[in-house]
Amino acid sequence: MVKTKIPTSFKFDRIKTSNYNFGAHISTAGGISNAIYNAMDIGANSFALFLKSPRKWVSPMYKDEEVEKFHQLCEKFNYNPKTDILPHGSYFINLGNPDPEKEAKAYESFIDDLKRCEILGIGLYNFHPGSSLDGDHKESLVTLAKNINNAIKDTSFVKIVIENMAGHGNLIGSNLQDIKDVIDMIENKDRVGVCLDTCHSFAAGYDITTKEKFDAFLDEFDQLIGMKYLSGIHLNDSKAPLGANRDLHQKLGQGFLGLEIFRVIANCEKLKNVPIILETPVGKDDSVYGEEIKLLEWLEGKSIDDEEFIAKKEELWKLGEKDRKEQLEKFEDKVKKKRKAEKGQDITKIIKKTK
Ligand SMILES: [Zn+2]
Ligand SMILES: [Zn+2]
Numbered sequence: 001m002v003k004t005k006i007p008t009s010f011k012f013d014r015i016k017t018s019n020y021n022f023g024a025h026i027s028t029a030g031g032i033s034n035a036i037y038n039a040m041d042i043g044a045n046s047f048a049l050f051l052k053s054p055r056k057w058v059s060p061m062y063k064d065e066e067v068e069k070f071h072q073l074c075e076k077f078n079y080n081p082k083t084d085i086l087p088h089g090s091y092f093i094n095l096g097n098p099d100p101e102k103e104a105k106a107y108e109s110f111i112d113d114l115k116r117c118e119i120l121g122i123g124l125y126n127f128h129p130g131s132s133l134d135g136d137h138k139e140s141l142v143t144l145a146k147n148i149n150n151a152i153k154d155t156s157f158v159k160i161v162i163e164n165m166a167g168h169g170n171l172i173g174s175n176l177q178d179i180k181d182v183i184d185m186i187e188n189k190d191r192v193g194v195c196l197d198t199c200h201s202f203a204a205g206y207d208i209t210t211k212e213k214f215d216a217f218l219d220e221f222d223q224l225i226g227m228k229y230l231s232g233i234h235l236n237d238s239k240a241p242l243g244a245n246r247d248l249h250q251k252l253g254q255g256f257l258g259l260e261i262f263r264v265i266a267n268c269e270k271l272k273n274v275p276i277i278l279e280t281p282v283g284k285d286d287s288v289y290g291e292e293i294k295l296l297e298w299l300e301g302k303s304i305d306d307e308e309f310i311a312k313k314e315e316l317w318k319l320g321e322k323d324r325k326e327q328l329e330k331f332e333d334k335v336k337k338k339r340k341a342e343k344g345q346d347i348t349k350i351i352k353k354t355k
Helices: 034-041 064-076 100-120 139-154 177-182 198-203 212-225 257-267 287-299 305-318 322-352
Strands: 021-025 046-048 124-127 157-161 193-196 230-235 275-276
Touching: 021 287, 034 064, 046 257, 046 275, 064 100, 100 139, 100 198, 124 230, 139 157, 139 177, 139 322, 157 230, 157 257, 177 193, 177 212, 193 198, 212 257, 230 257, 257 287, 257 305, 275 287, 305 322
Parallel strands: 021 046, 021 275, 124 157, 157 193, 193 230, 230 275
Antiparallel strands: none
16 A cells, blocks of 8 residues: 555535536646546546656656556545546657658557556547648548557557547548548447547537537537547637637637537536546646636536626626637638639639630
8 A cells, every 4th residue: 555645625626416527637747646636626527637748759657656546546536537537648649640650659659658548547548630641631541540440459448539620731530520430440449439629629610609509510420420439528618710720729718619608518418428628728727727617517507598607608708809809810811811822723723724
């Protein structure tokens, strides 16, 4: 038994009566087991973390005492590592890389992450599906699926959860079709899942700003992929407008999504059993997450015409006004430039044709 000093008080109360697994991406500074204190401190019922430094290819493996402490604290504070923890893979892992050498390096880091999950007893692992870069997109999907199949064979229980993307460049998973195509190629479908990020979905062009639109999005997800694959939600507002293809997270209610969609999510039957993870920008102050979790719990049971809700929605909308204006201008500029470039191309085509 490792003796540890266990803190007795935390900044935010953890509400076990919430119908949802609200949580946030938290720091593991000082050791992986510190994640559990940090989760308790913000009153989280679920949490995400990095399994190793997301900026390095290789990190030393955990010490045995640290692993034991992690297990003890999960039990002590009632976090089920199979269902309540959704680690986030390193950003540079690209399993769809058309360069075989780089693909192999990515796979090595990916497997290392999955093994870390299994050592810690963690049942879910979320990662970015990567990019086809300058290669063929369909081929990249095949490469990605091959690597997921191999990873499932090389590990024993962790579920590999594919996150949807915001759609810039040649990113895989910016539309649901990509994710469906990959899952179709997975042999053991019990070991694969999907995480939907609200900011990424919106930035990729899925309008989810009202209950009707969000329901339609989930219906589309259900028909194309299947609700049973939904294994997590990343909860972020979006600093950039609809379809801007920018991965710019904003605090809840201050971005182009607005507070209504988070009220809808905090009352959505279909999301009751998955970790719902905040990745909103908090700087160095994690207590912002504590406040946002409290906000989400407050939204449970609120109706769209509730006066307090309307006041809160307007207050947060105002706070984000400057950021939204700035991003809207940037987006409109980009659209204008794109149109101009396209017009230019049309003209050269016409000139070529007439020659
Ligand atoms: Zn992510
Ligand atoms: Zn993001």
